[in-house]
Structure formats: structure tokens, C-alpha cells
Amino acid sequence: MPKAAIEPIVGRYVSVPILGEDCRIYFEQAGEGIPLLCLHTAGADSRQFRHLLCDEAVTRDYRVIAFDLPWHGKSYPPAGWQAYEYRLTAQRYVATIRAMCAALDLDRPVLMGCSIGGRIVLQLAHAHGEEFRALIGLEAADYQQPWYDTGWLHRGDVHGGEVCAALVSGLVAPQSPDEHRHETLWQYMQGGPGVFKGDLYFYRVDADLRGKLAGIDTARCPLYLLTGEYDFSCTPEDTMRTAAGIAGAKLTIMKDVGHFPMSENPAQFRRYILPVLDEIRQAGR
Amino acid sequence: MHAAAPSPEAEQTLCTRFLRSIPERVNAHPHLVWRGRTLRADCLVQIGSAAFLLRIDGGSVRECRTELPLLCSWDFAVRGSLQAWTALWQDPPPPGWHDLLALSKRGEMSFEGKLQPLFAHLQYFKDVLTLPRNGGG
Numbered sequence: 001m002p003k004a005a006i007e008p009i010v011g012r013y014v015s016v017p018i019l020g021e022d023c024r025i026y027f028e029q030a031g032e033g034i035p036l037l038c039l040h041t042a043g044a045d046s047r048q049f050r051h052l053l054c055d056e057a058v059t060r061d062y063r064v065i066a067f068d069l070p071w072h073g074k075s076y077p078p079a080g081w082q083a084y085e086y087r088l089t090a091q092r093y094v095a096t097i098r099a100m101c102a103a104l105d106l107d108r109p110v111l112m113g114c115s116i117g118g119r120i121v122l123q124l125a126h127a128h129g130e131e132f133r134a135l136i137g138l139e140a141a142d143y144q145q146p147w148y149d150t151g152w153l154h155r156g157d158v159h160g161g162e163v164c165a166a167l168v169s170g171l172v173a174p175q176s177p178d179e180h181r182h183e184t185l186w187q188y189m190q191g192g193p194g195v196f197k198g199d200l201y202f203y204r205v206d207a208d209l210r211g212k213l214a215g216i217d218t219a220r221c222p223l224y225l226l227t228g229e230y231d232f233s234c235t236p237e238d239t240m241r242t243a244a245g246i247a248g249a250k251l252t253i254m255k256d257v258g259h260f261p262m263s264e265n266p267a268q269f270r271r272y273i274l275p276v277l278d279e280i281r282q283a284g285r
Numbered sequence: 286m287h288a289a290a291p292s293p294e295a296e297q298t299l300c301t302r303f304l305r306s307i308p309e310r311v312n313a314h315p316h317l318v319w320r321g322r323t324l325r326a327d328c329l330v331q332i333g334s335a336a337f338l339l340r341i342d343g344g345s346v347r348e349c350r351t352e353l354p355l356l357c358s359w360d361f362a363v364r365g366s367l368q369a370w371t372a373l374w375q376d377p378p379p380p381g382w383h384d385l386l387a388l389s390k391r392g393e394m395s396f397e398g399k400l401q402p403l404f405a406h407l408q409y410f411k412d413v414l415t416l417p418r419n420g421g422g
Contacts, residue, residue, distance in 0.1 A: 147390040158405045166407035170384025174377045229380045232387040236380075 009053045011074075016099040018070065018078070019092055025100065026074035027067035031059025034133065034281060035109035037101065038066040039117030041139075041260060042088075042203060043164055043196025044187040045073025048114070051266030057274055061281050062110070067100055069093075071195045086198035090207045093120050094127070101131070110280055112136035115234065115259060116203050118225075122242070126213050129221035134280045136224045136273075139231050139259050141238035142209035142245070150204070154194040161189035164196045171259035173230035175268075184263045218248030222283070224276050225249055228257030252276075296333040299370045303332060306417040307339070308346040318344035321409045326402040329357075330414070331364035344409070361398035363414065369393035374417045385411055 008030045015024045028046055030053040038049045046066035053064050068075040071086055097120065101109060110133050113121045118140025125135050148167060154160055165188040172181045188196065216223065223246060227239040236253045243251040254261055254272050261269040311317055321344025328339045338359060340348040365373070365388060372382030381387055388394035396403060403410055 145390070147386055152404045157401055163404055163407055166404075166411065167386065169408060169411065170386050173380075174383055230383060232381050232384065232390055 007050075007054050008059065009050065013074075014100075014103050016096075016103045018095050018099050021078040021080075023070045023078050023096075023099075024076055025067050025070065025103075027065055027100070027104075028053060029063060029065040030054065031062050031064050033061045033063055035104075035106040036062040036064045036277070037097070037106060037109045037111050038064065038262075039097070039111070039113030039120065040066065040069070040072070041115035041117065042199030043072075043168075043191045044184075044260075044263075045069075045190075047073070047187060048184070048260060048263035050263075051269075052262055052273075055266075055270060057270070058277060062277065065104065065106075065109075069096060069199075071192060071198070077192075086194055088116070088199045088202040088206075090120070090123060090202060093202055093207075094123065097124065098128070098131070108133045110134045110136065110277075112138065113140070114138035114262065115140075116199055116207075118234070119203060119207050119209065121223075122209055122213060122216075123207060125216045125218075125221060125223050125246075126209075129217055132221050134222045134224065134283075136226070136276060137239075138261055139227050139234040139239075140225050141227075141234045141242045142213055144234050144238045146204055147233065150197045150200050153197040153200075160193050160196075161191065164188040164191055168259065171231060171233055172264045173228060173256055173258040175230075175256040176258065176264040180264050180266065184260050187263075213242070213246055216246050216249075218246065222280065223249045224252070226252040226254055226261070226272055226276070228254045228259060228261050230256070230258035233259055250276075295367050295371060296335055299332050299367060299374075300335050300337075302374060302417040303330070303337065303370075304349065304351070307413060308349040310416050311344075311346045311413055317409070317412060320344060320412075321406055324402060324406045324409065326360040327358070328403075328410075329353075329359040329362035329364075329398075331362065332370050333367040359398060361396060361400055361403050363394065363396055363403075363410070365394040373415065376418050378418070385414065 009028050011028045013024055013026055015022055040046050040048045045068045049066040071077045118137035121135045121137040165185040168188055225239050225243050227236050243249040257265050257268050325342050330337045336353055338350040339346055369388045372378055
């Protein structure tokens with residue numbers, strides 16, 4: 001009988017206070033070295049980073065950590081969640097990330113976030129840049145034009161999981177392998193009711209960063225922005241506009257990739273992210 | 286990247302691709318039909334100035350009407366420019382022209398009418414309306 005292929009990923013739980021509430025958060029990690037904290041997209045979970053967590057070219061120099069936001073994946077909502085509508089706010093998002101950094105005793109980690117994770121990376125670059133060794137925004141922009149009414153994501157006569165996945169399916173590049181495309185969509189099919197919609201409150205209402213990113217010091221904390229050419233939600237033009245307003249921001253447009261680079265096409269993504277991680281490591285800050 | 290501008294005969298070519306691809310290939314695809322099993326809707330599809338009425342029942346295309354009566358009624362309509370359908374059906378399609386919602390965002394496609402059946406079966410419709418990308422003349 002062939003030996004089972006056990007992956008190097010280790011999953012654990014940690015309880016952290018966020019805005020006065022105890023939250024039990026699930027996280028996965030692999031590797032040793034510079035801490036690299038990864039933030040999943042809206043309505044999804046940390047499984048998006050499973051390929052990065054198993055990539056020896058990354059984990060030989062980095063301790064890669066990915067966690068599920070409360071309400072997502074294997075992280076429950078805080079007690080009492082059933083009594084109100086979930087809405088992710090910029091304040092809650094920043095508090096969650098900083099609480100995780102403190103709980104895991106991360107010393108100036110590299111922070112990499114995708115989509116809403118990319119947006120909060122910009123917010124953190126502005127407000128808390130000194131706490132991070134480098135910041136990486138995937139599919140990140142200060143603002144992007146909405147392209148549907150989020151009311152469709154949570155209503156009684158439309159299946160939430162199916163419509164969430166169907167809406168974002170067009171954000172996966174046509175070139176992405178079928179296996180990874182459908183694994184990415186499965187995450188959206190598994191989201192809790194109203195969670196994707198609640199995340200988009202942050203994206204659409206509470207975190208319009210246009211005109212608010214002055215003062216980002218990329219000499220103190222380098223900022224990398226990478227966006228897939230097939231992302232029509234956060235378009236390459238959105239990221240280019242954002243990068244043009246931040247002196248020293250390093251911009252890459254990724255070919256044959258959409259909104260979920262690390263999940264939809266891990267082989268293509270590593271071609272772009274490995275040089276970034278090498279540059280951060282060699283800077284030795 | 287921009288999609289190539291359609292030539293004058295593009296509408297007829299696109300209509301031919303639509304007719305050759307969609308009704309027959311939907312009905313020959315048991316899993317696609319199964320995915321639409323709870324759907325019953327009359328869907329108007331417009332390609333430039335040409336309109337088709339797809340009568341879908343239980344995921345199968347029961348009828349595809351090409352010459353529509355005046356004041357024809359339907360549940361919802363998907364209307365796209367010639368450039369939209371041309372780009373959507375390229376393999377691979379150019380970035381930003383590769384999905385119904387991408388085309389809607391850029392103003393090259395619109396959805397009208399009673400949209401609940403469309404959103405309740407959104408991936409089904411995306412897959413049906415993208416069939417001409419892979420063959421179909």
C-alpha cells in the first residue's frame with residue numbers, strides 16, 4: 001500500500017479578543033522563518049492559500065500563516081451572532097489582523113491579502129505600516145466600481161452558495177485549471193448565509209480609500225501590488241491608479257490570472273510571488 | 286486589451302453560432318439539464334439587433350424561436366452588443382470581455398425583466414450562453 005501523502009500544513013485554534021468579544025479563530029501554518037500572514041478574499045476562507053503553504057520554495061524561508069476570519073471557514077462567529085446582521089467594518093478587520101499578530105507573537109510580519117484582504121493591506125500601510133516588514137496587496141485598489149447588487153447574495157428565493165459562486169466564477173481566468181477553478185468556487189458555495197454580503201459591506205461602504213492613502217511610507221514598509229489581468233472586479237486599471245498615487249509602490253499585472261491568483265492558478269501565481277518574497281527576504285529588514 | 290470590432294456580417298455569423306450551439310448542445314448535456322431542473326423561464330437573448338426566445342423547461346431548451354411576434358413577452362432578457370458576443374465566444378476571450386457580468390460592467394450587455402430565475406440559475410445561464418465558445422460553428 002503506498003504511503004499516504006501528508007501535507008506539512010498544521011491547523012490550530014486560538015482565541016483572541018476582537019472589539020471586546022472572544023473569537024475562536026482557526027489558522028493553518030507551515031514553514032519557518034519570516035512570518036507571512038495571509039488574508040483570504042471576501043466570502044471564502046484560508047484554504048485559498050493551501051498551495052502556498054505547501055510550497056517549499058516559500059516555507060524554507062517563511063513561516064506562512066493563513067487564518068479564517070470569524071464567520072468564515074472553521075472560525076465560528078462570536079457568541080450572540082444570531083441576533084444581528086453580519087457586517088465587516090474596517091475597524092473590525094484591522095482589529096482582527098492586529099489581534100492575530102499579537103496572539104501569535106508575530107514580529108513585524110509580512111502581510112499579504114487578496115481582494116478585501118488587499119484593500120485592508122492599503123489601510124494598514126496607511127495607518128500601521130511600522131508594524132509590518134512588507135505589505136503585499138493582491139487584487140488591491142483604493143476603490144472599485146460595483147458590478148451587481150449585493151442583495152442577490154442573501155435572500156430566500158436564491159440559493160446563497162450557488163449565487164455567490166456563480167457571481168465570482170467570472171473572476172477566475174479562463175486559463176485557470178478546471179480543478180483549481182472549481183475548488184475556488186466550492187469555497188464560495190460553502191460560505192455561511194449573508195457572510196459574503198457582510199464582507200462586501202467593508203468593500204463597498206466602509207473602506208473607500210480614494211484620497212486617503214497619502215503618507216504611506218514605502219521606504220519604511222515596502223508595498224507590492226499584484227493584480228490579475230482577468231480580474232474585472234478589481235481591474236488592472238484600478239490597481240494601476242492606486243499604485244500611481246503611492247510613491248514607491250511596486251506594481252505587477254499578472255497574465256492569465258483573475259481575482260484569486262493563489263487559489264485558481266497556483267503555478268502561475270508562484271511565478272509572480274516568489275520574486276517578491278525573495279526581494280523581501282533579501283532586504284533583511 | 287480591447288476586443289476586435291465586429292465586421293458588418295458579424296451579426297449573422299454570431300446568430301448562426303448561437304443557433305448551432307445552444308439548443309442542441311444544452312439538450313445533449315444531461316448534467317447541464319439536471320442543473321437547470323428547477324428552472325422554467327422564457328429568456329430573450331439579443332445579439333446586436335437579432336432576438337431569440339429560449340423557452341426553458343426543467344433545464345431543457347423546449348423551443349428556440351427566431352422570428353418573434355411584436356410585443357412578445359418574456360421573463361427576462363439578456364442583451365449584448367455584437368462586440369460583446371464576439372469577444373465572449375473567443376477562445377480564450379480577452380480580459381474584461383470573458384464573462385456576462387464583466388460585459389455588463391463595461392456596458393456591453395444588459396439584463397432586464399424578472400431577474401430572480403436568472404440569478405437563481407446564474408451558473409447554468411453562464412454555461413449555456415458560453416457554449417458557442419467551444420465549437421458550434
